[in-house]
Amino acid sequence: MDPETPEHLLKTKRREPVTMLEAISEALFEEMIRDESVFLMGEDIGVYGGAFKVTRDFLTFFGENRVIDTPIAEGGFTGAAAGAAHMGLRPVVEIQFMDFISPAYDVITNYIATSNYRGAGPQPLVIRGPVGGGNRGGPFHSQNVEMAFFHTPGLKIVYPSTARDAKGLLKASIRDDNPVIFEEHKGLYRAPSLREVLPDEDYIVPLGEARIVREGTDITIVTYGAMVHKSVEAAEMMETEDGVSVEVVDLRTLLPLDEDAIVESVKKTNKLLVVHEDTRTGGIAGEIAIRVSEKAFEWLDGPILRVTAIDAPVPYSGSLEDYFLPQTDDVLKAARYLAAY
Amino acid sequence: MSEPTLGLERAGLQDLYRSLCLTRAAEERLELLQKQGHVTGGLYRSLGQEAGAVGAAYALRRRADGTGDMLCHTIRAAGALFLFGGELIDYFRQYMAKGTSPTRGREANVHWFDFEKGFVGPVSPLGTMIEIMAGMTLSFRVRGEDRIGIVFYGDGASSTGAWHEGLNFAAVQRCPMILIVENNQWAFSTPTSKNTRVSSFTEKGPGYGIGAEAVDGTDVLAVFDAVRRAALQVRSGGGTHMIELNYFRRKGHAQHDPQDYVDPAVIRAWEKKDPLDLYRSRLLRNEWASEDELVAIEEETFEECRVAAEAAIAEPYPEGAEAVSGVYTDVHTPHPWTRSSSPDPTLA
Ligand SMILES: Cc1ncc(C[n+]2csc(CCOP(=O)(O)OP(=O)(O)O)c2C)c(N)n1
Ligand SMILES: [Mg+2]
Numbered sequence: 121m122d123p124e125t126p127e128h129l130l131k132t133k134r135r136e137p138v139t140m141l142e143a144i145s146e147a148l149f150e151e152m153i154r155d156e157s158v159f160l161m162g163e164d165i166g167v168y169g170g171a172f173k174v175t176r177d178f179l180t181f182f183g184e185n186r187v188i189d190t191p192i193a194e195g196g197f198t199g200a201a202a203g204a205a206h207m208g209l210r211p212v213v214e215i216q217f218m219d220f221i222s223p224a225y226d227v228i229t230n231y232i233a234t235s236n237y238r239g240a241g242p243q244p245l246v247i248r249g250p251v252g253g254g255n256r257g258g259p260f261h262s263q264n265v266e267m268a269f270f271h272t273p274g275l276k277i278v279y280p281s282t283a284r285d286a287k288g289l290l291k292a293s294i295r296d297d298n299p300v301i302f303e304e305h306k307g308l309y310r311a312p313s314l315r316e317v318l319p320d321e322d323y324i325v326p327l328g329e330a331r332i333v334r335e336g337t338d339i340t341i342v343t344y345g346a347m348v349h350k351s352v353e354a355a356e357m358m359e360t361e362d363g364v365s366v367e368v369v370d371l372r373t374l375l376p377l378d379e380d381a382i383v384e385s386v387k388k389t390n391k392l393l394v395v396h397e398d399t400r401t402g403g404i405a406g407e408i409a410i411r412v413s414e415k416a417f418e419w420l421d422g423p424i425l426r427v428t429a430i431d432a433p434v435p436y437s438g439s440l441e442d443y444f445l446p447q448t449d450d451v452l453k454a455a456r457y458l459a460a461y
Numbered sequence: 462m463s464e465p466t467l468g469l470e471r472a473g474l475q476d477l478y479r480s481l482c483l484t485r486a487a488e489e490r491l492e493l494l495q496k497q498g499h500v501t502g503g504l505y506r507s508l509g510q511e512a513g514a515v516g517a518a519y520a521l522r523r524r525a526d527g528t529g530d531m532l533c534h535t536i537r538a539a540g541a542l543f544l545f546g547g548e549l550i551d552y553f554r555q556y557m558a559k560g561t562s563p564t565r566g567r568e569a570n571v572h573w574f575d576f577e578k579g580f581v582g583p584v585s586p587l588g589t590m591i592e593i594m595a596g597m598t599l600s601f602r603v604r605g606e607d608r609i610g611i612v613f614y615g616d617g618a619s620s621t622g623a624w625h626e627g628l629n630f631a632a633v634q635r636c637p638m639i640l641i642v643e644n645n646q647w648a649f650s651t652p653t654s655k656n657t658r659v660s661s662f663t664e665k666g667p668g669y670g671i672g673a674e675a676v677d678g679t680d681v682l683a684v685f686d687a688v689r690r691a692a693l694q695v696r697s698g699g700g701t702h703m704i705e706l707n708y709f710r711r712k713g714h715a716q717h718d719p720q721d722y723v724d725p726a727v728i729r730a731w732e733k734k735d736p737l738d739l740y741r742s743r744l745l746r747n748e749w750a751s752e753d754e755l756v757a758i759e760e761e762t763f764e765e766c767r768v769a770a771e772a773a774i775a776e777p778y779p780e781g782a783e784a785v786s787g788v789y790t791d792v793h794t795p796h797p798w799t800r801s802s803s804p805d806p807t808l809a
Contacts, residue, residue, distance in 0.1 A: 167722050168650035191620035191656045192587055192648060220586055223622055256501045256558070258569045260585030425806060430797060432788045437558035437566030438501065443781030443800070450799035457805065 125149075126177035132318045141309040143283035143318060144248075145174050147290035148212065150322065152182055155210065158294055159186040161197050162214030162249075171216045172250055172309060198224035198247060202232050205245045210294060215249035218303060219263045232299045233274030246293045248302035251279075252346055252397060253429070253445050255306055258436035264345075264398040266374050269301050270407070276327055277375040279303040281348035283316050285372055288325030296327060305346045305397075313349075327373045330381035336367030339458050340385040342408055343395040344371040347446065351395050354451035364459045374404060382408060383415045390421040391458045395451055400428040422461035425454050463747045467686050473519075474749040475758065477681050480515040481737050482762040484540035487549060490766040491556055495716065499774055501558035502569050506712040507537035509679065510645055512736035513706040514538035514613070516684025517641055518545060520692055521611060525578050530692075531597050531610040532580040533590045536571055537643060537710075538613045546578035547571075549765060553773035560779030587614065588623030591640065595631035598638040609637040609695050611688070617648020619665070620656045628701070632669040635700040639691050642703060643678070645710035650722050662705040671701045678706030679736040682743075708734075 129149045131138045138146065152158045159182075160175060166189040169176030179187040190197040194215055201211035215221045221228075228247065235243045253262040266277050276298050280286035286304070293300040308314055333348060334355055341351045348370045355366035369385050371378060386392050392412055394405035405426035412424060427450045435441050466474060488506050495504050507514065514534065518541035521530040525546055534541045539552065554562035556570050563573040572582040581597070583590045594612035601608040618624055619642065631638045642662040646653050659665060666673025672694070676687040684706060691702045709731040713720035720728075744750040785794040798809030 164650045171649070189651055189655055191651075192617045193620045193622065195622050196620070222586065258502065258572075258585075259567070423806070427797070427799060430785055431794050432784055433567070435567045435784050436501065436564075436569045437560070437779050439778045439781040440566055440784040443784040446797075450797060453799040454806075 123181050126181065128176065132320055135317055135320065137315040137317045138283055139310050139312075140280070140283040140286045140304070140314050141172065141174060143287040144290055144304060145176070146318070147287040147294075148175065149178070151291055151294045152178075152186065154322075155294075157208060158210045158212060159188070159204075160212050160214065161188045161190050161201060163190055163192055163216045165189060165214050170214060172306065174214070193223070194220055195223040195227060199227040199231065201245050201247075202227060202235070202243055205243050206241060210244050212246045212248060212294060215247060217257075217261050218249040218251040218265045219260045221247065221249070221265055225268070228269065228275070228299070228301075229272045233272045235274070236298070237274060242297040243299040244297045246290070246300045246302050248290070248304060250306040250309070251303040252305040252307055253434050253441060254346070256436060256438055256441060257434070259433040262434035262441075264303065265301070266303060267398055267402055267404065270375055270404065274299070275375060276300045276373065277303070278327060278373050279305075279345045280372060281305075281308065281345055281370050283314050284318055285325050285331070285370075287318055288323050289327065289372060291322075292324040292327050295324065300327070303345070307346050325372065328376045328378055329372065330378035331370045331372055332367065332381075332385070333370045334366070334368040336365040336389060338365045338389055339391045339393060339455055340367045340369060340382075340389045341393045341395055341451070341455070342369045342371065342382055342385070344374060345397060347395045347397050350446070350448045351451055353448045354455055357452055358455055358459070362456065362459060364455070366455060377407065377411070379411050379415065383412065386412050386416045387419045390419055391461070392420070392424045393451070393454050393458055394424070394426045395446060396426070396428050397446060398429060400426070400431050403428050422458050425458060427451050427454050464743070466749070467682060467689070471749055474744060475754060477515060477519060477685070478740055478744060478750065478755065479758050479762060480519070480540050480544055481511045481681060481740060482759055483543055483549070483765065484511040484515065485737060486762045486766040487539060487543075487552060490553070490770050492716070494553070494557070494770055494774075500556050502556075503715040503717065504556070505536040505570070505715050507539060509711040509731055509735065510537050510643060510706070510708050511540050512681035512740065513641070513643060513678040513684055513708060514540035515544065516681040517541060517611060517613075517688040517704070520685050520688035521609070523579065527577045527579070528608070529579045530608055531594070533583060533594050533610070533612040534571060534580065535583055535613045535615065535643065537615070537645070539571055541613065542571055542580060545580040546575065547573070547580060549769040550773055553770045554776065557773055558778065559773060559776045560783070561773075561776045565783065566779040586623070587618035588621030588627065590614070591624055591627030592630065593627075594638055595627050595634070595636050598631065598636040599634055601637055602635065607696065609639065609692060611639045611641060613641045613643055615648060616642060616644040616646070616653045616662070617651060617656050619662065628669055631701040632671045635698070637695045638701045639688065639695055640701070640703045641688075642705040644705050644707050647710045647714070647723070649714040649718070662703065666703050669701070671703060672699070673703040673705065675705040675707055678708035679734045679739060681736060681740050708736075
């Protein structure tokens with residue numbers, strides 16, 4: 121007798137709202153049902169259901185061959201995922217906190233990312249896990265890891281900001297034949313404001329496509345992840361308090377970057393602010409600025425600005441971390457400066 | 462007839478009990494502080510493991526002038542940290558993320574350092590500190606210093622590449638280092654059997670060409686004895702050594718973990734092997750301490766923790782703007798212009 125689908129994974133079927141975390145669980149669950157070659161590996165994902173409970177009850181449903189509790193060996197099991205991918209499986213690897221992806225950096229950048237180019241074949245695998253600050257997690261439970269991988273051709277990098285996108289993007293990532301790093305902001309996991317009723321159908325959100333979260337005419341904010349929500353908050357204040365119309369573009373996929381969407385928006389508003397939670401130097405704002413300079417310089421009516429975390433490790437104490445992270449007020453100040461420019 | 466005292470005087474035997482009580486009182490105080498909302502981040506208990514940290518650290522040379530042995534503890538080895546001179550108030554400051562903490566609020570819990578006193582706090586990524594301690598003890602060997610290092614790690618950490626690479630390096634270089642494997646049978650929700658195929662970590666010793674010994678981690682004197690013997694060997698050029706402590710993690714991984722994946726009967730069985738209870742009755746049985754002396758120790762350590770915690774509570778959190786300082790020794794990290802009074806990024 122087949123085990124029954126766990127109740128908490130049927131919320132969308134029941135037309136109930138789900139959190140971003142639940143949306144991610146549903147995506148994994150549905151993909152595992154759809155495709156027998158999809159399987160999971162990671163620390164404490166089986167019996168415990170994952171440090172954040174993303175895979176709660178998966179082990180009972182799918183069994184030990186498809187939900188594998190690994191030794192604490194990110195390098196080892198990510199490499200094993202690559203081998204399994206060669207043999208036709210589609211591994212989804214959970215890194216308990218993405219800060220601990222570093223032991224797997226070698227196999228990801230040297231092996232997995234170069235595989236297709238070397239003629240060793242595609243690497244259809246997903247490496248996913250929680251990222252981001254604001255949780256008082258200190259230097260090793262708060263990092264954003266996108267830019268450690270952004271410079272590696274062959275990888276895709278995805279970073280959703282809503283429940284709907286998280287589900288659709290994760291499904292698309294699992295079906296993608298390229299290796300995908302999938303970042304989940306832990307501050308968004310259970311955010312009540314992000315709960316929504318998802319489409320009751322098998323939808324995907326294609327990789328490489330940004331989304332206009334909010335249309336505007338005076339300034340473009342390009343952002344992703346948790347900063348989407350702070351940017352929207354600032355945009356709304358600009359609208360009501362300053363009468364300035366701000367467009368917010370959520371990148372959703374960082375690699376490949378949706379250059380067209382960025383350029384199109386800048387051509388409309390003529391002003392660009394990039395907001396990211398990751399640290400400043402070598403952050404994605406630099407890449408975006410150069411692309412806009414290449415493709416839309418003539419359309420710019422002001423400097424390209426950025427609001428980011430400061431160039432430091434993520435500090436533990438609340439006061440320090442709040443200072444470290446970009447806040448809505450920072451976005452507001454930068455946007456006001458641009459509006460007046 | 463009295464049991465052997467391993468060369469310890471009455472005062473030393475009671476010292477060990479004091480350290481055990483201090484560890485437990487400090488952690489119990491933390492639980493209280495957490496309920497009151499004073500603790501930032503996770504809280505990790507070492508309930509049932511106190512004797513491992515205390516017995517091991519007591520066997521080493523603890524000096525405050527930078528010439529003693531070197532310790533790298535873990536979150537479950539606060540007793541070792543205290544024995545090496547880590548101040549109780551700093552422990553509370555760290556957990557509360559106070560600006561007065563040794564890391565000025567940048568890092569959590571036992572993750573702090575005092576090279577004079579001879580301890581280096583861990584980082585979270587597991588395994589790394591074996592590499593670090595291998596290098597510290599390499600420097601002792603190449604400079605001919607009469608010092609050794611001891612590094613603690615849990616059973617789960619042994620699965621990391623860093624653990625292996627660091628240990629192998631130390632073994633090959635004959636670094637004067639003792640690795641303590643805190644085998645509490647769990648790594649978060651993962652049983653030791655899912656982190657390694659061997660039934661005892663001592664089986665790994667020969668694979669690295671180093672000596673290895675297992676000891677009952679609930680028995681403070683047995684741990685002290687094993688580490689003291691290992692230290693003697695290591696100190697006299699015997700190379701790297703491993704000691705496995707066998708005991709049980711009686712609480713969840715951290716306070717948020719209800720540990721419902723562990724058979725409650727097993728936990729109850731381990732409660733009977735409580736290291737404090739065991740040692741307490743041993744002290745009395747052998748007349749190494751009187752009931753009054755033990756009660757005094759218990760009351761004093763409880764009071765020390767209460768006073769230190771109260772003092773730490775009253776202290777300030779760091780100023781947010783300090784977040785930019787100290788990233789480099791020389792390069793200045795700028796404040797964001799949006800935080801300054803400057804209306805303009807070009808002026809900030
Ligand atoms: C490289 C790395 N991966 C994952 C983690 C997350 N993590 C923190 S503690 C822990 C379990 C550790 O178990 P063990 O080493 O046995 O120590 P114990 O908690 O039992 O004392 C895990 C998986 C980490 N800190 N570092
Ligand atoms: Mg353990």
